[in-house]
Amino acid sequence: MGRTNGLSAGVGVDTVSMSGFTRGGRYGDRLVYEALQSKWVRYHRHCTCGKDWVEAHAIPAGFTVVKAGNGWVGLVGPGLTEGVDEDKLTVNALWEAVTGRPGSQSWYEDVTLLPVPVPGKSGRRDPGKYSPMPPRATWRQLNSEWVIRAKNIQAGDKITVYRRDGAGSEETVAEVLREEPAGWQLARPLKAEVREDGTGQRPL
Numbered sequence: 001m002g003r004t005n006g007l008s009a010g011v012g013v014d015t016v017s018m019s020g021f022t023r024g025g026r027y028g029d030r031l032v033y034e035a036l037q038s039k040w041v042r043y044h045r046h047c048t049c050g051k052d053w054v055e056a057h058a059i060p061a062g063f064t065v066v067k068a069g070n071g072w073v074g075l076v077g078p079g080l081t082e083g084v085d086e087d088k089l090t091v092n093a094l095w096e097a098v099t100g101r102p103g104s105q106s107w108y109e110d111v112t113l114l115p116v117p118v119p120g121k122s123g124r125r126d127p128g129k130y131s132p133m134p135p136r137a138t139w140r141q142l143n144s145e146w147v148i149r150a151k152n153i154q155a156g157d158k159i160t161v162y163r164r165d166g167a168g169s170e171e172t173v174a175e176v177l178r179e180e181p182a183g184w185q186l187a188r189p190l191k192a193e194v195r196e197d198g199t200g201q202r203p204l
């Protein structure tokens, strides 16, 4: 997957005050998991690799580091923030990446909505570091059907839909099935209707 979010050596996650799923503010519409360094270092202690848990485990597992400002770091990626049911958020995907053991969180986490930053308030600001990525269309399972999760779509739109491994495919929206909170929509792709073998291809 693309690692285009300012990843560099010595990524610092130490300015985050608590771990949690976050949207809004500096992240725009993107769902991010802000990871508290001390918390996840503790989870990582079982491992004797001696490396940074983000670089040694989270990134190789497919998570993308999001930097913003001076050290604010979030993680986005498969099973954590992409292709997930936002009503049932857990950190199990990250837990497994960091600890090597299956996550067992059985309770769900809320999304913290950040206030929109006031332009110019902090004086020196590099807009490039703050520009939110446009909402990305991903696959999501609705009952037994794989559907598109995206924003501002309607029947007939041609969009790129991303799998958990970051691979995108061009899809045509056949029908919007459902409106969800925060402007998200679930839609059926045209391809699904014309598959002949009846099995479909599991997109995630």
Ligand SMILES: [Zn+2]
Pocket (backbone or CB within 6 Å): 044, 047, 048, 049, 050, 051, 053, 056, 057
């Ligand atoms: Zn390790």
